Amino acid sequence: MRHIDSIIVHCSDTPNDRDVTVEEIRDWHINGNGWDEIGYHFIIYRNGSLMMGRPVPIMGAHCIGYNSHSIGVCFIGRDEFTKEQFETLRTLRRVVQSVFGDLSVYGHRDLNKHKTCPGFDVKEVLTN
Numbered sequence: 001m002r003h004i005d006s007i008i009v010h011c012s013d014t015p016n017d018r019d020v021t022v023e024e025i026r027d028w029h030i031n032g033n034g035w036d037e038i039g040y041h042f043i044i045y046r047n048g049s050l051m052m053g054r055p056v057p058i059m060g061a062h063c064i065g066y067n068s069h070s071i072g073v074c075f076i077g078r079d080e081f082t083k084e085q086f087e088t089l090r091t092l093r094r095v096v097q098s099v100f101g102d103l104s105v106y107g108h109r110d111l112n113k114h115k116t117c118p119g120f121d122v123k124e125v126l127t128n
Helices: 022-032 083-100 122-127
Strands: 006-011 042-044 050-052 070-075 104-107
Touching: 006 083, 042 083, 050 083, 070 083, 083 122, 104 122
Parallel strands: 006 070, 006 104, 042 070
Antiparallel strands: 042 050
């Protein structure tokens, strides 16, 4: 198993009222970007459902310089997210930390000054 020390949160940057699926994102990443698989490990739908993307033991493709040691999580939406999505992120963090220990959690924008996703302060959401 690879060493994991962080969770990095992203958003799909799709219309807030559009229920994008894991299959759609996988298609964008494989056929649009030429990658071998979806870049994120988990996707959180607007209704709070947690979906699997790339298996956690396999390095993600979601944040340059951090992929080898992080888990990528993508919220569906652009800049309006649901209470259910935030609750699922809190639960996911607890579960992942029960396996990997205490992890740092970042928004993509915290690690790349050219990014604005996920459009909210991840650390603030996790402390409320």
